[in-house]
Amino acid sequence: MxxxxxxxxxxxxxxxxxxxAPVPAWACSCVERPLVEMVQDPRSTTVFTATAAGGPDHAGDADGTGYDTWELRVETVYRGQVAPTTTVSTHHQASACGMSFEPGRRYLVVPDAAATVGLCGATTGDITPEVMAVLGAGHPPNAATTAIARTPPDGGAMDGGEPxxxxxxxxxxxxxxxxxxxxxxxxxxxxxxxx
Structure with a gap:
């Protein structure tokens, strides 16, 4: 027995x-922080204004996951060294905090160290005079710079990996x-x- x-x-x-084991859910939820506070954050080592010029170029899986790359025409640089034309990457899906750029629209761009941007970051098309006052005068893009120094996103920085x-x-x-x-x-x- x-x-x-x-x-x-x-x-x-x-x-x-x-x-x-449970798979992490892909849902975008952001901690609300004022934009002025985000651009003042010392971890924001690259800050610039740019106009969306082209994209998205999709790199990812057939199921729609992955990253989109957007080409930007840089107007003014406030922190870091940025070329006159550069690219940033973002998740393809909004549910993973990915964002899209409207061609011709001016954006304040605050990429992370891997040159990725997302809905939870400070990158926005709504540039207020208050934010511009915090940033100061800025300088033109550096023609000797080829792009933002970056490494391709591997899924680790923003979301902990693909499910x-x-x-x-x-x-x-x-x-x-x-x-x-x-x-x-x-x-x-x-x-x-x-x-």
Whole structure:
């Protein structure tokens, strides 16, 4: 009788262990911060105004995830070194805080270290006199600079990685393996006892 209970417990544990780990939800939720505070943040090492010139160039998966690259014509640089024409990347989907640029519209652009922008950042088309007063006069873009120094986004900075993949499924694989070992061990014990 004990062996049957042990076998039943092993099957139950194996069943629970094979439930996949939860996948993070892709939803954009931002902590509200005034724009003036965001552009004053010392981590905002590159700040400039630009007009959207072209895009989006989509790089990503067939399911619509990934990044869009937008070409911008830089007008005035307030922090950092930026070329007269540069590019920024953003998530393709608004649900992942991706944003789109309207060609011809002027934007205040505050990219992160990987030259990515998003709905939660300070990049905006609504440039107020208060923000411009905080930024000061600025300077023209640097023609000797080829672009914003950046690395391609790898999914780590903004969202912790793409959903799915081995990181989510390894607990399931381990649980299934442990469950199989327990099941085979239980069956072996029952057969041995009977034989």
């Amino acid at each position: 004990r062996v049957r209970w042990a076998l039943l417990l092993a099957v139950m544990v194996a069943g629970l262990a094979t439930v996949p 799915g993949g081995w990181a989510v499924w390894w607990p399931t694989a381990v649980g299934a393996a442990v469950g199989m070992v327990l099941l085979v061990g239980g069956l072996w014990a029952v057969r041995r006892r009977r034989g």
